[in-house]
Amino acid sequence: MQIQKDKVVSMHYTLKDDNGTILDSSVGKQTLNYIHGHGNLIPGLEDELEGKVKEVKLNVTIPPEKAYGLKQEEMLIDLDRSSFENPENVQPGMQFQAQFDNGTQLLTVVGVTDDKVKLDGNHPLAGQTLHFDVEIMDVRDASAEEMNHGHVHGEGGHHH
Numbered sequence: 001m002q003i004q005k006d007k008v009v010s011m012h013y014t015l016k017d018d019n020g021t022i023l024d025s026s027v028g029k030q031t032l033n034y035i036h037g038h039g040n041l042i043p044g045l046e047d048e049l050e051g052k053v054k055e056v057k058l059n060v061t062i063p064p065e066k067a068y069g070l071k072q073e074e075m076l077i078d079l080d081r082s083s084f085e086n087p088e089n090v091q092p093g094m095q096f097q098a099q100f101d102n103g104t105q106l107l108t109v110v111g112v113t114d115d116k117v118k119l120d121g122n123h124p125l126a127g128q129t130l131h132f133d134v135e136i137m138d139v140r141d142a143s144a145e146e147m148n149h150g151h152v153h154g155e156g157g158h159h160h
């Protein structure tokens with residue numbers, strides 16, 4: 001059975017950055033299970049998996065445009081330090097949820113001065129070329145219930 005829209009794919013993956021540093025891996029843990037063709041994975045990875053079958057191993061490089069996008073300058077925001085609840089405690093690396101017109105966004109503190117805080121709303125992997133080692137463990141049809149819910153049930157899947 002080939003990977004195509006509405007198939008449930010189970011796979012193991014290891015994600016590395018351009019320096020070969022491992023950022024994330026499912027190896028030795030639960031497989032990643034997802035419904036193909038619904039934007040559950042980054043577009044570049046779904047493209048590479050399309051048409052592949054069980055037991056295939058892939059080594060793919062995904063440019064930022066087909067992964068988490070390019071870093072956007074306008075996602076860097078300066079705020080008054082006094083606008084934070086505990087201004088004296090604000091430190092680089094801290095994360096805050098912010099409410100925007102199009103939903104909530106996770107902002108990471110990237111700089112602090114006496115009176116200003118610089119926040120970055122880009123995805124942590126924005127601007128990065130990603131390297132995936134993938135092994136396809138299983139491909140099957142999604143059940144009607146899974147299609148309804150938009151996610152995988154069973155082992156490694158969502159609960160109700």
Ligand code: ZN
Nearest residue numbers: 149158159160
């Ligand atoms: Zn469900």
